Amino acid sequence: MKKIGLIVNPIAGMGGSVGLKGTDGEIVKKAIELGAKPTTPQRIEETLSLIKRNDVYFMVAPGKMGLDYITKFDFKYEVVSKIGEETNATDTKRIVQEMLEKNIELLIFVGGDGTARDIYDVLDLKIPVVGVPSGVKMFSPVFALSPSAAAEIINTAGNQFIEKEVLDIDEEAFRENKIAAKLYGYLKVPQKPTFLQAKKEPSNVSKSEEHLKEEIADYLIENLEKETLYILGPGTTLASIANKMGLEKTLLGIDAVFNGRLVGKDLNEKGLLALIKKYNTLAIIVTPIGGNGFIFGRASKQFTPEVLRLIGRENIVVVATEDKIDKLECLRVDTGSLEVDKSLSGFKKVITAYKKETIIEVR
């Protein structure tokens, strides 16, 4: 029997739909106040439902950190440690340490970059991990592309492992309005790289890259329709568009513009839905995450399936510099709703510079 640890960060991803940049530290209270609901149960249950191996024995964290989900399936398991009402990073680290002492051979964890950092603090390269993506920030390539991909990795994992980066947002660069991933360390993952997210390429700040972003902005602004609400997703490309319009954009957040005026700043799902109801004609402008190609479901969880359903595929404009788009196999979506993911898939034009575009598949 293979001993597999399972730990879930129950609050990971909660900040996303209410427009927060993560759920690290005190932010979780704000997320709950804003009406955020846990997203991890669905993610881990999807993974567990697809695990076909019967040679596994789970060491699970208690309650909402693991036990609550595994009892819905027929796996053999044992509970490790105890937790209180509220959980935090200290719980994660303590439980993983105890699991290590109980000789787990692989650890499945559910969360985002913050969770990956906590795991790394204890685990280092001692045993391999499979990350089920559920966080707001997803820079680290230690995560599987989706919960089902995580199950596939677990089903087929052999004895070959590679080291992947644990990345998180660089707070210092972020304060200077730059998105950059900071390297915190490495975790070992099964050698199935086709399933793992490519790491987020830090936005290139070289002049030519900036110049191309300006070209994108010029072209878009030239083609903006009047009386249309434009919802601008996160990222430096979108910030550059707002900049050209004389507006200051929330770098990791979602803002809305109508007739050249900022009508929504750092919007969460509620804020977006309110605006969608108010305006008749609207469009979303987004840019994929460099390296992994996600346009929805990673950095901008405020774009929930409901928001996207109301906007419609034809009203989604994708922009990205050529350097970023050329290095992508495809664009990706993982909104949490298969039906919405399906409606967004197919070929899409991406604006790459002034009068320049690339047609690429959305998967």
Next chain:
Amino acid sequence: MITNHHMNENPYLPAKSIRDAAVKGMENVNRYSEIKYFNELKHLIGNYSAMPLDQIVLSPGSDFLLREAINIFSKDRKIIMVNPSFFAVSEYAMKFARKLTKIQLSPPGFKLDPELILNELDEPALVIIDNPNNPTGAILLDNNLLENILQNKNVLLLVDEAYYEFSGQTFAGLIKKYPNLAITRTMDKAFSLAGLRIGYLLAGEYFKDQFSDFPTFLSRPTLFAAIEALKNPEYLSQNIKKIVSERARIEEELKKRGIEVFPGHANFILIKSKVPDFARTLMDSGIRIKDLSEVWLNGFYRISIGLPEDNDALLSIIKNY
């Protein structure tokens, strides 16, 4: 010593008579190349390609012809290309085309969806497609798609057949029917003349007129060697056979080693490796392959087919992973 598997070069030297011809071209190197040699070369290329002499444009490498096409036609046309494509030309189009649409080819098949391209032909356009494609080695065009594109009178199609001799597929026969079709080829690859740089355009009527001012610069050694190569092309088919057979062998051997191989039709193969820093590790053993993550996708590498002994060396190192 480093063995090159990264530039899609031919590992075999051209026949000795060709190298001797290049040396002979040095004898009067104080003189410019004479027009009669250009005409002789055009005449021979005409025979080789079944194309009238006046529809052939010579160039020091086919990339110059492709760049010139972008210069000439992007003034009033949209340029349509695939990505990835011949990187130097792709980069040039990004810089200088006034309007550009690229169609992303995705693994595993790298197929060009005919509908995507035909939907883009509602305005004057120049479509540039390399067939087989570099770096995937994939065949992107068939007669059906080609004719569907060319039936749009507003559309010009330029097919880069740099690797035609390895794929055996050419559309040169359709140039007579479609004045809006042209083909670029090179003697750098199959003819083993990369160091001399000889490219040529087989131009449909529309291209022919536009390229009438294209300056031809070929050195005397280049002209002499190219003429000799086309007069005595026996070495060509032997080398192609050897390279194609080695390509199949390496593909099979790499598959046995658990490497993802994308079957191609040129003198190189495309692979995806799970080994981190695969190219750098091979380089440590003196083998240089093309790491495509610099310009395209992470984990993808292009390996030019080398001499059998060099290919064996490559395979023996990969066996150790």
